[in-house]
Amino acid sequence: MxxxxxxxxxxxxxxxxxxxxxxxxxxxxxxxxxxxxxxxxxxxxxxxxxxxxxxxxxxxxxxxxxxxxxxxxxxxxxxxxxxxxxxxxxxxxxxxxxxYVLEGALEDTVKSLVKSLTTHASEHYPKSSTGVFPIEDDSQIAILTVANKYSPSNYWNGRWRSHYTYTPSSGKISGAIKVDVHYYEDGNVRLITNKDISTTVGANASSAEVVRQIATAEKKYQEDLNKAFASLSEGAFKQLRRQLPITRQKIEWEKISGYRLGQDIGGGGRAR
CATH class of the missing domain: 3.30.1140.60 (F-actin capping protein, alpha subunit)
Incomplete structure (x- = not known):
């Protein structure tokens, strides 16, 4: 290389x-x-x-x-x-x-989609940006949303991206949702996911209906991610470490080197 x-x-x-x-x-x-x-x-x-x-x-x-x-x-x-x-x-x-003035057969459809998509993004994604552009010689439309949330002081950054190709003549919508999150405090953990989306609306459907279908797909994916995170937290993450008993007693940190882990933290006697 x-x-x-x-x-x-x-x-x-x-x-x-x-x-x-x-x-x-x-x-x-x-x-x-x-x-x-x-x-x-x-x-x-x-x-x-x-x-x-x-x-x-x-x-x-x-x-x-x-x-x-x-x-x-x-x-x-x-x-x-x-x-x-x-x-x-x-x-x-x-x-x-x-x-720059947009011209072409899909000009009105594009501008209408811009309004509907902007409203959807502002309601569901903080700090989001959107774009709607005619492609393939004005036979299709690209519909894009990106939402960034950066918190370097807390050692994490994340990005949501969704891009779709909409064909007005057939009503077909296809694309993908991508999520990328990086957490790097005392380690380096990164989540990268990709979900293919395919749905349809009626031929020459309204912009509101197109965005409604997109919103439905994105909501479902977010719910699926939440379920996966909950399952991961209760399953795989817990198996990474041995569960300790809860005694509700304060640990005497100045004597920590003298504790025998299983017996003493569990409420037994002290090491001599």
Whole structure:
């Protein structure tokens, strides 16, 4: 494996919200601050796959970066703000905002979906960003949601991504939900899940119905995850350690080295 391929694999596997930390570590190890130009393709792949977000200069909401709204040459567009922007994949900054008016056969459907999806995301996901873009020569529509929650001071970061392809003529909706959570206090635990979704609505269904079907699928997946976590907590996690008796007595920590674990903590005599 070449150096570039090896370094790119680190970038592409960076946990949510930690791309800058990975880049900093690579620079520190190599002693090369100019490595970003070498990794430019990896940064672009990571940002587009992870549905990275950026605030437009002077804006308050965050816009998406994805393969579906790419205009080429590092530029992307946003339907809701009717603008296009340049995006620096290494720094994650947007700049050079210009007017961009969406046109095409699906223009009205896309704008209607934007409103319905924005409402759904704001009600169910904190700090979420959405995007709706015509694809495949205006025969299909990409529907995207990303919700990030970062808490590096508590050693965890997480990201929810969902992307669907909607075909108005047939009413078919297909896509996937992806969850990526990294917890790294005194350890390194990462949860990565992927759930394929396939459902249908009536041909040329309303935007509200399309988003309602998506919301139903996402709610069910969240409930399934909650059940899996509860089962894991009560099952596998408990088996990782031996259960100790509950005596409701305080441990005398200054004498901890003298305890005989089973007998003394269980209420028996002290070691002599």
């Amino acid at each position: 070449s150096r570039t391929s090896a370094l790119s694999s680190f970038v592409e596997s960076a946990p949510p919200g930690e791309l800058a930390d990975v880049t900093k570590a690579i620079k520190s190890i190599l002693g090369d601050d100019a490595v970003e130009s070498e990794l430019s393709p990896a940064y672009q792949k990571y940002n587009e796959e992870q549905l990275s977000t950026a605030k437009l200069p002077g804006g308050t909401s965050e816009v998406l970066v994805s393969p579906y709204n790419s205009l080429g040459d590092g530029r992307y567009y946003d339907v809701e703000s009717s603008s296009s922007f340049a995006f620096d994949h290494a720094t994650g900054k947007a700049s050079d905002v210009r007017s």
